[in-house]
Amino acid sequence: MTRAFITATFRKVLCVGAIAGGLTGGPALALTITFDYSYDAAGFFSGANTGRRGVLEQAAAAFSSRLTDSLTAITPAGGNTWTASFAHPSNPGTTVSLSNLSISADTIVVYIGATDLGAGALGQGAPGGVSASGNANWTSTVTTRGQPGAAGLNPTDFGPWGGAITFNSTAAWHFDSNPATLENFPGQFDFYSIALRELGHVLGFGTSGSWFSNMPGSTPSAAAFGGANAVAVYGGQVPLAAGNAHWLSGTTSTALGSGAPQDAVMGATLSAGTRTYLTALDAAALQDVGWTVVPEASSIVWSAVLGAAGVLGWLRRRKA
Numbered sequence: 001m002t003r004a005f006i007t008a009t010f011r012k013v014l015c016v017g018a019i020a021g022g023l024t025g026g027p028a029l030a031l032t033i034t035f036d037y038s039y040d041a042a043g044f045f046s047g048a049n050t051g052r053r054g055v056l057e058q059a060a061a062a063f064s065s066r067l068t069d070s071l072t073a074i075t076p077a078g079g080n081t082w083t084a085s086f087a088h089p090s091n092p093g094t095t096v097s098l099s100n101l102s103i104s105a106d107t108i109v110v111y112i113g114a115t116d117l118g119a120g121a122l123g124q125g126a127p128g129g130v131s132a133s134g135n136a137n138w139t140s141t142v143t144t145r146g147q148p149g150a151a152g153l154n155p156t157d158f159g160p161w162g163g164a165i166t167f168n169s170t171a172a173w174h175f176d177s178n179p180a181t182l183e184n185f186p187g188q189f190d191f192y193s194i195a196l197r198e199l200g201h202v203l204g205f206g207t208s209g210s211w212f213s214n215m216p217g218s219t220p221s222a223a224a225f226g227g228a229n230a231v232a233v234y235g236g237q238v239p240l241a242a243g244n245a246h247w248l249s250g251t252t253s254t255a256l257g258s259g260a261p262q263d264a265v266m267g268a269t270l271s272a273g274t275r276t277y278l279t280a281l282d283a284a285a286l287q288d289v290g291w292t293v294v295p296e297a298s299s300i301v302w303s304a305v306l307g308a309a310g311v312l313g314w315l316r317r318r319k320a
Helices: 016-021 052-064 136-144 191-202 228-234 280-289 299-308 312-319
Strands: 005-009 032-036 081-088 091-099 107-115 123-127 129-133 162-168 252-254 261-263
Touching (some): 032 052, 052 191, 081 123, 107 191, 123 191, 162 191, 228 280, 252 280
Parallel strands (some): 032 107, 107 162
Antiparallel strands (some): 081 129, 252 261
16 A cells, blocks of 8 residues: 655754754754555545645644654564554544554654544544564563653653544534634634644543553542643643543643633634644643653744744734
């Protein structure tokens, strides 16, 4: 089967000196998110719809600019073998199993598709499963990607190979090729916002062992997230919606970069005609899951970073 790949890599040249006093150079830090559309059976992202992939790339860039963990490459050889499993992106009731994928260092692979998810569901995303055979170093590589805290009964880190996302093919979507600008789209749901949310789930928000390690004292009727970074941003334990995989609807924070107040992107609901950007609370929770999160940069650094992503319109609007 021929696979179609789109790679969204948002590289950010930063060091401590750059944050403190302007761009002074430094290592290029990036997480690479690679999209695979080979299971997009309905052609939701191909043909006349290929342009929709660009919105996914923008959503991936929002994470790639923030997460700087070093993920170990997965390179099967000899007796070191493995199988990746994930929900079929166009038929999530079935499971796809792929043997002996090779995945580059600092890279995750996300399989993308769409189908009718029914009323009220805009998307669903999750990290993939793993089974492995071989020596201890190999099995650790496949299951933790070199993140030592990802192992054990109460993990403090997360190192996925990737996962899968299904979007609702029948939803009234708004696709914006430049999410940095905000137009009116009444009655439609913002694809960029949902792409952010589902990628957050692939990265472990509400889906990883380290997420649930940060829920001390929670009960089915009173669930809350107690990660230290999220608590510091929110001012206390953060209430969760049913299922414990989203913030309670109406949970607010401030958008990264602009500082504007808004509903957090990982909330349980999204209203039609509304866009959400990654917020300080969303980023703090990912840090609690185990990701290394780049702190807020100065406006000088952000000007360079956003320019590299082709979204300087956002910065102009901020200065207006």
